[in-house]
Amino acid sequence: MVTKSKLKMALAAEKQIDFKKLKLKKAQKAARKQKAKKAGEGKEEKKVEGEWEDVDGGSDSEDENAEVDEDEEESEAEGPKKIDIEGIDESDSDSSAGENDQEQDDEDDEDEEDIPMSDLEDLDDEEKEDIIPHQRLTINNTVALTAALKRIALPISKLPFSDHQSITTSEKVSIPDVSDDLNRELAFYSQSLSAVKEARKLLKAEGVPFTRPTDYFAEMVKADEHMAKIKAKLISEAASKKASAEARKQRDLKKFGKQVQVAKLQERAKETKQTMEKIKVLKRKRQGADTDATNEADLFDVAVDDEINSAKPSRKDRMGPNKRQKKDAKYGYGGKKRFAKSGDAMSSGDLRGFSAKKMKAGAKQRPGKSRRAGAKR
Amino acid sequence: MASVYKSLSKTDGHKEEDSTNGVKKNKQRVLILSSRGITYRHRHLLNDIASLLPHSRKDAKLDTKSKLYQLNELAELYNCNNVLFFEARKGKDLYLWMSKAPNGPTVKMHMQNLHTMEELHFTGNCLKGSRPILSFDASFDSAPHLRVLKELFLHIFGVPKGARKAKPFIDHVMGFTLADGKIWIRNYQISETEASAVSTSETPGDEKPTVKAREKGKETEISLVEIGPRFVLTPIVIQEGSFGGPIIYENKEFVSPNQIRSEIRQKKAGRYNARAEQSVERLAKKGELGLRTSGGRTKPRDALDTAELFA
Known part of the structure; x- marks a missing residue:
C-alpha cells in the first residue's frame, strides 16, 4: 500500500x-x-x-x-x-x-x-x-499494474452474478475496419446481445427479477418530453419520407398522363382523317351519278352513311336526307379553289377537241380591208 | 487520517457483515464532476452518465486543473470511492479521469466521438437507476493495463446491488469494446417481445431460440434498442495513486489533439516555405548548369563559339 x-x-x-x-x-x-x-x-x-x-x-x-x-x-x-x-x-x-x-x-x-x-x-x-x-x-509497468489491479479487484469469481452483472465475451470481438460504421455497430450489438442472453440465464438461475412488469411505472432515464421529442422527430421523418415518395409518384404519373393525353389526341385526329378520307372516296365515286339519281339509296347518300356508320354512328343518321351534302356534291366542298380552271398536264394532254383539218384549213382567212369595206357597202 | 479511519472502520464493518459468505461486498459510490470550461455537449454527456448511475454524486465544477489531488478530499467528503472527472481543455478537448479515490489507480483517457442522449434521437429508454449488465470484450483480459481499465469500468459503471436509488429490474446493457486501441462504449435497452409472436415470422436460421422458447413456455425474445450516449475513449496514462503517483502505464500510440492540430497548421504554414525553397533550389541548379547570366558557374568557353571562331 x-x-x-x-x-x-x-x-x-x-x-x-x-x-x-x-x-x-x-x-x-x-x-x-x-x-x-x-x-x-x-x-x-x-x-x-x-x-x-x-x-x-x-x-x-x-x-x-x-x-x-x-x-x-x-x-x-x-x-x-x-x-x-x-x-x-x-x-x-x-x-x-x-x-x-x-x-x-x-x-x-x-x-x-x-x-x-x-x-x-x-x-x-x-x-x-x-x-x-x-x-x-x-x-x-506490468508489476505495478497487476499490483494495482489486485488492490482494487472485486472477487468476481466468488461473488454471485447479481452482485456485479458483468459478462466478458468468450472470444475477442474483432472489428476489421473501425471506420465501417455498420459492421462496427453490428459487432457491438451482437456482443451486448450475447451478454444479455447469458446474463438473463444466470439471473434467472439466481432468482433475480429481470423483466420489468408492465404495471411497474417509474422515472425513466429519458423523460416523457424527451421521448415525445423523439417521437415527433420520428413522425416528421416518416411524414417527410412519405411525402417525398408521394411527390415522386405524382411526378411519374404526370409524365405518364401527358403521354396518355397525346395518344388520345392523336387517335382523335386519326379518326377524323379517316372519316374525311372515306367521304372523299365516296364523293369521287359518284361525281357523275348525282344528277340522274334514280336509286333512292343513291339519292340519300346511303353509301356515305353506311361508310361512316361502319366506323361510328353520327348525327347524319338522324338528319335523314341532307341538303348540305347534296349541295356539297353539286357545288363542291373543301379542297383548294384556286387554279381550278388553269390548265395542267392532264388538260394539255387532252386531245379530244383537236382536229388536224381545223388546224390546216385555218377556216376562212380574214378578207382584206378593201374587200371588207366593199362588203359593207 | 479520517480516510484511514474510515477505510479501517469500513473493512471492519464488512467483516462483520460478510462473515456469512466471507467475501468483500461490492460497494461503490462515484463522484462525478467536471473542470471549468466544458462545453454544453460535455455537460449534457455528464448529465446523461449521472442519470445512468444511481450510485453517483454529482458535484459542482472544479476550479483548478493543476491541483487534481483536491479531488481525493472531495471524494472523501462525499463518501465516494470512485471519481469520474471530466477535464475540458481549450473548450474543445475532453479528457476523462477515472480514479479509485483514496489510493488509486487513476486512468486518464481522451474522449472522442461523444454524442449525448439528446442529440442521438434513439428510441430506447430505460428505468432511471436500473442496474445495467456490463458487457466486456474479451480483449480486456489480454493486457494488464486493460485489466485495470476493465476493473475501473466495472466499479464505476456497474451499479452495486444495494445502491440507494437503484430499481429492481434489469433493462439495459452497457457494452465496452476494444477496437483500434480505443474503448467504444454503447448503451442499449433490453426489449423483450413475446416469443410466439416473433417465432412465426422468423427465418429457419433462427431455430434455436424459438425451440428454447417453446420448451420453457415463457421465455421471451430479446432484442436491443440503443439508448445512448455514445463515446470513444483512448487511454493515455495510468497512475498508481489517485490523481498522483508514478505513471505505471503510458500509451505511446496516443497523439494529443494539440499535436494533431499543430501539425495541420504547420503543414499549412509550410506551403509557402516549401515553394520559396524550391525556387531558390531551382535558381541554384540553373546557376550550376551555367544557364544564368549572373551568378553561379560560368560556362567554359567553347572552341566552336562564334566569339572564339571569328576573333
Whole structure:
C-alpha cells in the first residue's frame, strides 16, 4: 500500500517533470561544450530527450536504441545526472518484460528512500519547484499494474452474478475496419446481445427479477418530453419520407398522363382523317351519278352513311336526307379553289377537241380591208 | 487520517457483515464532476452518465486543473470511492479521469466521438437507476493495463446491488469494446417481445431460440434498442495513486489533439516555405548548369563559339 506522504511526493514528482527536463538540458549543454566537435549528435540528444514525451509509433524503437548507444559513450564522462535519460530511453525500447520492470521497481524504491518524505509535506510551492525527484517513467509497468489491479479487484469469481452483472465475451470481438460504421455497430450489438442472453440465464438461475412488469411505472432515464421529442422527430421523418415518395409518384404519373393525353389526341385526329378520307372516296365515286339519281339509296347518300356508320354512328343518321351534302356534291366542298380552271398536264394532254383539218384549213382567212369595206357597202 | 479511519472502520464493518459468505461486498459510490470550461455537449454527456448511475454524486465544477489531488478530499467528503472527472481543455478537448479515490489507480483517457442522449434521437429508454449488465470484450483480459481499465469500468459503471436509488429490474446493457486501441462504449435497452409472436415470422436460421422458447413456455425474445450516449475513449496514462503517483502505464500510440492540430497548421504554414525553397533550389541548379547570366558557374568557353571562331 502507498502511504499518503508517498502519494504526495509522487504527485510532486508528477508536477516537477519539466524542471527535471530543464536540468537535464543544462547538463547536456555542458557536455556539448566539452565536446564541441560533435555538433550533430547534440541534435539527436535533444530528440531523445523529447521522445519519452511525444508520441512515437513502435517502429521508432530501433532507431532510439541506436541513439541510446551513441549517447552512452558520451554520458560516461558526464556523471550521474545523465543516467536518468538512459534509464528513460531503455524503458522506451524494452517492452513490458517483467524482469526489467522488476529491476526498475527496485530502483524506484531506492530513489524514494533518497528523499525524506517529511520534507516534501511541509514545503511550499516555490521550494517544491526546485526539487529534482528521482522518478522513472515506465511505459508499461506490468508489476505495478497487476499490483494495482489486485488492490482494487472485486472477487468476481466468488461473488454471485447479481452482485456485479458483468459478462466478458468468450472470444475477442474483432472489428476489421473501425471506420465501417455498420459492421462496427453490428459487432457491438451482437456482443451486448450475447451478454444479455447469458446474463438473463444466470439471473434467472439466481432468482433475480429481470423483466420489468408492465404495471411497474417509474422515472425513466429519458423523460416523457424527451421521448415525445423523439417521437415527433420520428413522425416528421416518416411524414417527410412519405411525402417525398408521394411527390415522386405524382411526378411519374404526370409524365405518364401527358403521354396518355397525346395518344388520345392523336387517335382523335386519326379518326377524323379517316372519316374525311372515306367521304372523299365516296364523293369521287359518284361525281357523275348525282344528277340522274334514280336509286333512292343513291339519292340519300346511303353509301356515305353506311361508310361512316361502319366506323361510328353520327348525327347524319338522324338528319335523314341532307341538303348540305347534296349541295356539297353539286357545288363542291373543301379542297383548294384556286387554279381550278388553269390548265395542267392532264388538260394539255387532252386531245379530244383537236382536229388536224381545223388546224390546216385555218377556216376562212380574214378578207382584206378593201374587200371588207366593199362588203359593207 | 479520517480516510484511514474510515477505510479501517469500513473493512471492519464488512467483516462483520460478510462473515456469512466471507467475501468483500461490492460497494461503490462515484463522484462525478467536471473542470471549468466544458462545453454544453460535455455537460449534457455528464448529465446523461449521472442519470445512468444511481450510485453517483454529482458535484459542482472544479476550479483548478493543476491541483487534481483536491479531488481525493472531495471524494472523501462525499463518501465516494470512485471519481469520474471530466477535464475540458481549450473548450474543445475532453479528457476523462477515472480514479479509485483514496489510493488509486487513476486512468486518464481522451474522449472522442461523444454524442449525448439528446442529440442521438434513439428510441430506447430505460428505468432511471436500473442496474445495467456490463458487457466486456474479451480483449480486456489480454493486457494488464486493460485489466485495470476493465476493473475501473466495472466499479464505476456497474451499479452495486444495494445502491440507494437503484430499481429492481434489469433493462439495459452497457457494452465496452476494444477496437483500434480505443474503448467504444454503447448503451442499449433490453426489449423483450413475446416469443410466439416473433417465432412465426422468423427465418429457419433462427431455430434455436424459438425451440428454447417453446420448451420453457415463457421465455421471451430479446432484442436491443440503443439508448445512448455514445463515446470513444483512448487511454493515455495510468497512475498508481489517485490523481498522483508514478505513471505505471503510458500509451505511446496516443497523439494529443494539440499535436494533431499543430501539425495541420504547420503543414499549412509550410506551403509557402516549401515553394520559396524550391525556387531558390531551382535558381541554384540553373546557376550550376551555367544557364544564368549572373551568378553561379560560368560556362567554359567553347572552341566552336562564334566569339572564339571569328576573333
